[in-house]
Amino acid sequence: xxxxxxxxxxxxxxxxxxxxxxxxxMTPFAKKYARKxxxxxxxxxxxxxxxxxxxxxxxxxxxxxxxxxERIFSMVSHHAIRMKAAVSQDTARLMVVKLAIAVEALTAPxxxxxxxxxx
Numbered sequence: 001x002x003x004x005x006x007x008x009x010x011x012x013x014x015x016x017x018x019x020x021x022x023x024x025x026m027t028p029f030a031k032k033y034a035r036k037x038x039x040x041x042x043x044x045x046x047x048x049x050x051x052x053x054x055x056x057x058x059x060x061x062x063x064x065x066x067x068x069x070e071r072i073f074s075m076v077s078h079h080a081i082r083m084k085a086a087v088s089q090d091t092a093r094l095m096v097v098k099l100a101i102a103v104e105a106l107t108a109p110x111x112x113x114x115x116x117x118x119x
Contacts, residue, residue, distance in 0.1 A: 075103045
C-alpha cells in the first residue's frame with residue numbers, strides 16, 4: 001500500500017512538472033511551426049491537451065492507441081525472420097501459425113469490452 005501511495009505521489013509531482021513545461025512551451029512551439037503545419041496547430045487543441053494531462057496516471061493504460069493487428073504482425077514477423085533458415089517451409093508455416101495464435105491470446109485483454117463486474 002505504501003508503495004502505491006509513493007508511486008501516486010511521484011506521478012503527481014511528475015505530472016506537475018510535465019504540465020508546467022508543456023504550458024510554457026506550447027505557445028512558442030505553435031508560433032514557430034504554425035506556418036509550416038497549418039492543420040496541426042496546437043492552439044486550437046490546447047484545451048483537449050490540458051484535459052489529457054488532467055487524467056490520473058492509473059487510467060493511462062486505457063488510453064492506448066496501439067493497433068493489436070500491428071502488434072501481432074510485428075511479433076510474428078520478428079520470429080519468422082529469425083527461424084527462416086533453421087527449418088523447412090512447412091515447419092516454419094506451422095510455427096508462424098502457432099505463434100500468431102499465442103500472440104493473439106496475449107493481446108485478447110486489450111480487445112475485450114469491459115463487463116459490469118470489472119467496472
